[in-house]
Amino acid sequence: MKQLFFPVSRPIGWLMVFLISLLATLLPDVAFAHPMPNSVVLLNVHANRIEAEIQIPLVELQAAYGHAVNDSSAGLIERLGPQLRAYLIQHIRPQTPDGRPWNVSISELAVQETQNPINGVYRELTAQAQLVPPVGADVRQFIFYYDVVLHQVVTHKILVSVRQDWARGQIADDQPVQVGIISLDIVNNRILPLNVNLESGSTWTGFQSMLKLGMRHIAEGTDHLLFLLVLLLPAPLLVHGGTVRRFSWGSFGGVRYSLIHLLQIVTAFTVGHSITLLAGSLGWVRLPSQPVEILIAVSILVSAVHALRPLFPGREAWVAAGFGLVHGLAFASTLANLQLDAGPMALSILGFNLGIELMQLVVIGLTVPWLILLSRTSAYRYVRIAGAVLASIAAVAWVIERITGQSNILTKSVEQVAGYAPYVLVVLALLALFFTRRMKQANV
Amino acid sequence: MKRSILVVGVLMCLASGSLYTLESCKSDTTDTVTPTSASVSALSCGSATFSAAAVSGTAYAATATVPYTGGNGATYSAGSAIASTGITGLSATLQAGTLSSGSGNLTYAISGTPSGTGTATFALSFGGQTCSLALTVSSTGSGTTTTNSSTVTTALSATATTSSCSSTGIAQIVCLTEAFKATLSSMQLMATQLTYSKTNAQKWSNLPAGLSARIGINLGSLNTTQLAAFRNLMVAVLALGTTNEGYDEMIGNLVADDYLNTIGGGSDYGAGNYYLSILGTPSATGLWSILFTGHHYTQPYTFNGGSITGVTPAFRGVEPQAAVTAANRTYQSFEQERLAFAAMLTGLSTTEQTTAKLSSTFTDLVLGPGQDGKFPSTRSGLQVGNLSSDKQALVLNAIKLYVNDLDATTAATILAKYTSELANTYIAYSGTTAMSTQNDYVRIDGPNVWIEFSYQGGVIIRNTPHSHSVWRDRTSDYGGN
Structure with missing residues (x-):
C-alpha cells in the first residue's frame, strides 16, 4: 500500500521496509550482544546462479584486511578496487555438496553509509557477487565457505539470508529469510x-x-483503481450537444450501450498497460518513476474532469488506452526491479498481468452493476459529480505529492479512506437499490 | 540544409567510433605491458588530512590522506616506516593501493606516541615526488572530564544510612533484599520479584537497556528512600571504600553512562536505565538470585543452600575510558583494569609475549552475553605456571581487580580458588601489549576463571576506544545452573 503513496521513493521505501524487517528478523540472535556491526549476505536465487549482495562494515574489514579501508574510505574503490575483488574471491568459496567449487565473480563495489540503533552511523562496503555452480550442479544446495573478515577477526558474524527466490514465490519486497549465521565455533576454535x-x-x-503480486498491486493501488472507476463513471450515459452547444452528459443509454461502452474502455486500458508492462519489464523502455507517477495522477484528473463534462466523448477507449500505456510503465518498474532471467521474467509478466486483469475484473464486477442501476435514476447526476469532484481533489493532491516528494494531508486521508473501500461499495449498493426502488414507485 | 546536418552527423558518428576504437586499442596495450612503477606528477602534503588529532604523550593511531595529481594507474605496495622529525616518536607507513590515472589520494598509517607538543614532520617520497607532511601535536589532554550528576548517582553516592539488618552473611543479604522490597509499591514489586529460571538469569547484555530489554525495576523509577534501600543492599554485596573498585566502580560506571546520555547517546543511556531484579524468593536455604544489569555493568549473585554459588557472568565496561567528574568526584571506573593487563603483558619477556600472542583479531569479547557455556575446549596462549613468581603476581593482580569488587568474604573464597589454579591458567593477547590501541585484546583462561578484556572502537565517542570485559567461571556461571 505504502509504496503507492510514496511512488517517487518506492525503491527507498522498500529498502526501509527491508531494513526494518532485517532488524526484526535477523537481530534477535545477536542484538543483545554485539556492539560491532555484522556482515550481511543477501542471496537472490535464480534458476542457474545466485546473485549475492554482500555488506561488510568497513570498521571490521579494516581490522581484518588493513589498508586503512575505514579510516580512508573516500575513494576506496578507486584506490583498492582490484585488490578488494581479489580478497573477496579468495574468501567466498561456495562448493557443491561433493566438493566441486562454484565460480565466483564480483561485479559492482561501492562504499555507503548506513546506520542502525546499536552501532549508530557506520560505513560499509557493498559487493555484488555472482555465484555460479558447476554445470549440472544444483543451485539450491551448496556448502557456503565464507570467511571474509572472519578469517582474521574471529568475533565477526555474517548473517546469510535469501532476499529473492522466484521459484519459491519469494520476491525482494518480502522479508528476507535467514539461512544461517557464519561465526567462529568458539568451543573448537574453527570456522565451519x-x-x-x-x-x-x-x-x-x-x-x-506473480499472479498474487499483480492482484495485490491493483487491490492496493488506489491510484490505478481510481483512474479506472472514474473513467467508467459516465460510461452508461449518452452524450448531449455537439457542433453548436458544449457537450454535456445526458441520460442512461441502455444496458447494452453501457456494457459495450464499459467493455471497450476496460479492454483499451488493458491493451495499453500490457504493451508498456511488456516493454518496460524487458527493459526496452525505461522512464524515471517520478514523471510516470505524476502522469498517472494527471490521468485521474483528466478522467475526473471528463466525468463532469465530456472532454472526449466517444473517444474514451483511446484515452483509456493512452493512459493505460502510462500505468503499464509503473507496473513494469515492479517487475524490472526483480532483475529476473528471461524465462521467469516472461512468466512473471504473464502472471503479473493476469493478476492485474483478475483484480480489475473483480472490482468492475463489484461496482458496475450498481453504477448501471444508479445511472437509470435522476440521483446519478449527483453521484457522478460527487465522485468526479472527490477524484479530482485526490488527483491534484497526488500530483503535488509526486512533484514535491512530500506526502500531504489529503494524500494521507485518501490512504485512510481507501481502507474503507468495501464500506463505500456497500453504500453505493444501498444508494442504487434505494433510488431504483423509489423510481419504480414513482412510475407506478 | 537537412542533408548537410545528416552528413555532419554521420561524420561525427564515424569520428567518435574511430576514437573509441583507438581508445580501446590503447587500453589493450597498457593491459599487456608489465606493470610500470608508480609515478605521480605532484604530492600535496599541504592538503593532507588526518583521521584523528594527536596529543602529546598519548598513544596515537590514525591515517593521513595525502592528495596527488598525475598518477599513472600503477599498483604500489606498502612502504616502510618513516620516522617523524621535530616531534619524534611517530612513524608514517604508506598503505598499498592502486594509483588513479590522474588525481587521487595516498594513505599513510601513522602510529606511535608523540614525544612532546609541536609539529611532527614526515619526509614523504613517492613516485618520484617528495613533500613534508606536518602533523600538529597538542598538549596533554586531561581526558574527558565533565561535571555531571543525576539524581540516581547522587543518591547512590551519599553516605550509607544505618541499616536495620545486623545479621551477617546470607541472612544479612536476605534481610537487605527484603528491606528493599518493602520500600516498593505493589506494582514495582511485581516487576522486581520474579521467579528463578536460567532464562531470566540470562537476560543481561552489554547494550543499553533501551536497545536490549532487561527484566526487573530500573533505578530511574525509584525514589530516594528506595534508592537508599538499593544502596544498602549493594554495599553489602560489593566492596566498599576502594576508589574505582567495588561499589565505587559501579557508581563510576553509572556516572559514565549519564555522561553518554548528555553527549548524544540520549535516553537509552544513563544511570536510570540500570535494572535490579530478584529471581526466586530470598532465603537462607533455597535457590534465588539478584541480577543487577545495565549498559556497561552486569553483576549477578546466585544463592543456593545458604551460600553464594555464583557471581558470574559479570560484565564490566566503560565509555568514555577517560575520567568523568560528578558531584565533586572524578571517576575512571575501569582504567585500573586496563593498566593491570598492560603491566601483566609488558612484564613478559619477548619470548613469553610471542607464546601469549594470538594470531586472530578481536573487535569484541568472545564470550559476551548470549555465549553461555561456550568455553574453548583448548586453552590458548602462555601457561602462568611457567612464569616467574613476580610475573605470576601480575596475573593475579589483574584477576583481583575483578574478584575483589565483591564483599570481602565472598572475594576471599573465590580468590583462594583462582590462586590455587593459577599455575594451570593461561594468558593470551592480541594487538599490542599496552592495551591502548583499538582492538587490543587480552584473556585469562584457567580451570575456572575466564576473564576477557577488549579495547574496542567507540560507539558514542567516535574514534576513541573504550573497554568491554567479561568475567566468567567455567563451572559456576549462574551458580552452576
Whole structure:
C-alpha cells in the first residue's frame, strides 16, 4: 500500500521496509550482544546462479584486511578496487555438496553509509557477487565457505539470508529469510561453512506468486483503481450537444450501450498497460518513476474532469488506452526491479498481468452493476459529480505529492479512506437499490 | 540544409567510433605491458588530512590522506616506516593501493606516541615526488572530564544510612533484599520479584537497556528512600571504600553512562536505565538470585543452600575510558583494569609475549552475553605456571581487580580458588601489549576463571576506544545452573 503513496521513493521505501524487517528478523540472535556491526549476505536465487549482495562494515574489514579501508574510505574503490575483488574471491568459496567449487565473480563495489540503533552511523562496503555452480550442479544446495573478515577477526558474524527466490514465490519486497549465521565455533576454535539447502521451488510457484503480486498491486493501488472507476463513471450515459452547444452528459443509454461502452474502455486500458508492462519489464523502455507517477495522477484528473463534462466523448477507449500505456510503465518498474532471467521474467509478466486483469475484473464486477442501476435514476447526476469532484481533489493532491516528494494531508486521508473501500461499495449498493426502488414507485 | 546536418552527423558518428576504437586499442596495450612503477606528477602534503588529532604523550593511531595529481594507474605496495622529525616518536607507513590515472589520494598509517607538543614532520617520497607532511601535536589532554550528576548517582553516592539488618552473611543479604522490597509499591514489586529460571538469569547484555530489554525495576523509577534501600543492599554485596573498585566502580560506571546520555547517546543511556531484579524468593536455604544489569555493568549473585554459588557472568565496561567528574568526584571506573593487563603483558619477556600472542583479531569479547557455556575446549596462549613468581603476581593482580569488587568474604573464597589454579591458567593477547590501541585484546583462561578484556572502537565517542570485559567461571556461571 505504502509504496503507492510514496511512488517517487518506492525503491527507498522498500529498502526501509527491508531494513526494518532485517532488524526484526535477523537481530534477535545477536542484538543483545554485539556492539560491532555484522556482515550481511543477501542471496537472490535464480534458476542457474545466485546473485549475492554482500555488506561488510568497513570498521571490521579494516581490522581484518588493513589498508586503512575505514579510516580512508573516500575513494576506496578507486584506490583498492582490484585488490578488494581479489580478497573477496579468495574468501567466498561456495562448493557443491561433493566438493566441486562454484565460480565466483564480483561485479559492482561501492562504499555507503548506513546506520542502525546499536552501532549508530557506520560505513560499509557493498559487493555484488555472482555465484555460479558447476554445470549440472544444483543451485539450491551448496556448502557456503565464507570467511571474509572472519578469517582474521574471529568475533565477526555474517548473517546469510535469501532476499529473492522466484521459484519459491519469494520476491525482494518480502522479508528476507535467514539461512544461517557464519561465526567462529568458539568451543573448537574453527570456522565451519554454512550448509545451504533451499527447498526446491517450481515454475508454477513462481507464476502463482506473480499472479498474487499483480492482484495485490491493483487491490492496493488506489491510484490505478481510481483512474479506472472514474473513467467508467459516465460510461452508461449518452452524450448531449455537439457542433453548436458544449457537450454535456445526458441520460442512461441502455444496458447494452453501457456494457459495450464499459467493455471497450476496460479492454483499451488493458491493451495499453500490457504493451508498456511488456516493454518496460524487458527493459526496452525505461522512464524515471517520478514523471510516470505524476502522469498517472494527471490521468485521474483528466478522467475526473471528463466525468463532469465530456472532454472526449466517444473517444474514451483511446484515452483509456493512452493512459493505460502510462500505468503499464509503473507496473513494469515492479517487475524490472526483480532483475529476473528471461524465462521467469516472461512468466512473471504473464502472471503479473493476469493478476492485474483478475483484480480489475473483480472490482468492475463489484461496482458496475450498481453504477448501471444508479445511472437509470435522476440521483446519478449527483453521484457522478460527487465522485468526479472527490477524484479530482485526490488527483491534484497526488500530483503535488509526486512533484514535491512530500506526502500531504489529503494524500494521507485518501490512504485512510481507501481502507474503507468495501464500506463505500456497500453504500453505493444501498444508494442504487434505494433510488431504483423509489423510481419504480414513482412510475407506478 | 537537412542533408548537410545528416552528413555532419554521420561524420561525427564515424569520428567518435574511430576514437573509441583507438581508445580501446590503447587500453589493450597498457593491459599487456608489465606493470610500470608508480609515478605521480605532484604530492600535496599541504592538503593532507588526518583521521584523528594527536596529543602529546598519548598513544596515537590514525591515517593521513595525502592528495596527488598525475598518477599513472600503477599498483604500489606498502612502504616502510618513516620516522617523524621535530616531534619524534611517530612513524608514517604508506598503505598499498592502486594509483588513479590522474588525481587521487595516498594513505599513510601513522602510529606511535608523540614525544612532546609541536609539529611532527614526515619526509614523504613517492613516485618520484617528495613533500613534508606536518602533523600538529597538542598538549596533554586531561581526558574527558565533565561535571555531571543525576539524581540516581547522587543518591547512590551519599553516605550509607544505618541499616536495620545486623545479621551477617546470607541472612544479612536476605534481610537487605527484603528491606528493599518493602520500600516498593505493589506494582514495582511485581516487576522486581520474579521467579528463578536460567532464562531470566540470562537476560543481561552489554547494550543499553533501551536497545536490549532487561527484566526487573530500573533505578530511574525509584525514589530516594528506595534508592537508599538499593544502596544498602549493594554495599553489602560489593566492596566498599576502594576508589574505582567495588561499589565505587559501579557508581563510576553509572556516572559514565549519564555522561553518554548528555553527549548524544540520549535516553537509552544513563544511570536510570540500570535494572535490579530478584529471581526466586530470598532465603537462607533455597535457590534465588539478584541480577543487577545495565549498559556497561552486569553483576549477578546466585544463592543456593545458604551460600553464594555464583557471581558470574559479570560484565564490566566503560565509555568514555577517560575520567568523568560528578558531584565533586572524578571517576575512571575501569582504567585500573586496563593498566593491570598492560603491566601483566609488558612484564613478559619477548619470548613469553610471542607464546601469549594470538594470531586472530578481536573487535569484541568472545564470550559476551548470549555465549553461555561456550568455553574453548583448548586453552590458548602462555601457561602462568611457567612464569616467574613476580610475573605470576601480575596475573593475579589483574584477576583481583575483578574478584575483589565483591564483599570481602565472598572475594576471599573465590580468590583462594583462582590462586590455587593459577599455575594451570593461561594468558593470551592480541594487538599490542599496552592495551591502548583499538582492538587490543587480552584473556585469562584457567580451570575456572575466564576473564576477557577488549579495547574496542567507540560507539558514542567516535574514534576513541573504550573497554568491554567479561568475567566468567567455567563451572559456576549462574551458580552452576
